[in-house]
Amino acid sequence: MNIHFLLGWTQQYALPLTFLVTLISRAGLPLPAAPLLVMVGALATASGEMALGLLLAATVGGALGDLVWFMAGRRLGRRVLGVICKVSLSADVCVRQSETLFVKWGGLSLFAAKFVPGISAVAPPLAGALGWSLPAFLRWNVAASIFWAVVFLGLGALFSNQLDLVLAVLEQLGEGAIWSLAALVVVYLIGRVIKRRHAAELSEEMPRISVAQLKAAIAAGTDPVIIDVRSAEGRSLDPRVIPGAYLIGLKEIDTATSILLQDRDVVLYCSCPNDVSAVAAAQQLRGMGWTRALPLAGGLEAWFEAELQS
Incomplete structure (x- = not known):
């Protein structure tokens, strides 16, 4: 795996990749949307292209993913949170934290939820289950999605000058470093899944x-x-x-x-x-x-x- 080929491929398909990853991550799957935005933000700054398109792709992808779960919450109530727990690694633990955010901050809770793992998946269906109106949710959620995208794309742009340095370090470390990092991520996810399954077994007993x-x-x-x-x-x-x-x-x-x-x-x-x-x-x-x-x-x-x- 050539690191320059990988980054070139990422840059070539940055817009659809950003849209799909943000959409799927908002659906509850543990995909690294924020790190991807940082990377494509740096690449966009380095090439001087796509900045507005990336912002639009990240915003629309994230907002659509949230909207699906909001409507499910409106239709099914809190029962939909049980579905979220099956596709998210920590949704069942985060429901109480989401409730606290909604009580203390109201609509602003959707801004905070974007940056808190687990809660980001729970907040939209919970808002639907609590009876939020569709216009109110769209207003707050689109604003929160734009803010979230701007933050991580901005971080990438801010550190774009360090991109060449990072690439040089990765090349010196070789392909083994990339595979080792990927293996660590897989091990972490497997550990979380095993922990959740053990907790579910205790609950079922x-x-x-x-x-x-x-x-x-x-x-x-x-x-x-x-x-x-x-x-x-x-x-x-x-x-x-x-x-x-x-x-x-x-x-x-x-x-x-x-x-x-x-x-x-x-x-x-x-x-x-x-x-x-x-x-x-x-x-x-x-x-x-x-x-x-x-x-x-x-x-x-x-x-x-x-x-x-x-």
Whole structure:
């Protein structure tokens, strides 16, 4: 692999490559869109061409990728976040962080989300699920996409004079350096996937209680303790609660022991993908000896879907 051939190919197909990589990365796949923008920004400055075209390609690609997920969020609600978790390496962990951003910054959160790994994939569908209007989302997201593209293309232009130096170093190191770097990236991604799969297996092993079973227990008068483990930000974005639920966030779940009884079921729910917060809370309580702690399958969305159907 000749480094000059690789860069020449990148420069020749810079516009479609930039569009496709930004589009696919915004769809949730872990492609290096930001490093690519830095590279093509440097190449564009060195050749004195394509700067405006690259800005347009990066903006349109990123905005379209976000729009697809926004519309999915509008149509499917928070259930779409479960899909995001299947194509993103960290989406399920970042939902709570996205909720915090939306509460604190509103539309400006889309600017911050562009630069935070994981959150960038979660923010558009979450905005749709929270009921943002299409014009408001387009206005904020296009502005954020332009800003994101300008930052990384600008970094490439700023350091374009160092491009020859970088090329010289890579040539001295030889092809082995390029393959070694690629191998490190692959190893990192494989490690992340293995970690996620292990966490998913632990989650799947956790027994759950269905909405129908919970309703039956309530009707039978067994008085299960129901706990809403969402963060304060999550509850402010979606104020719905299951009647009679205690509001105890995941971070404070150890304080729930004061309201628990050993002969009563403990049902924990959230509104996050794969019930991840409820599962974590149930694991923590079980580790403290409360073996009847169970996450609610499907969480808050499943409860209110059942309410609409009844």
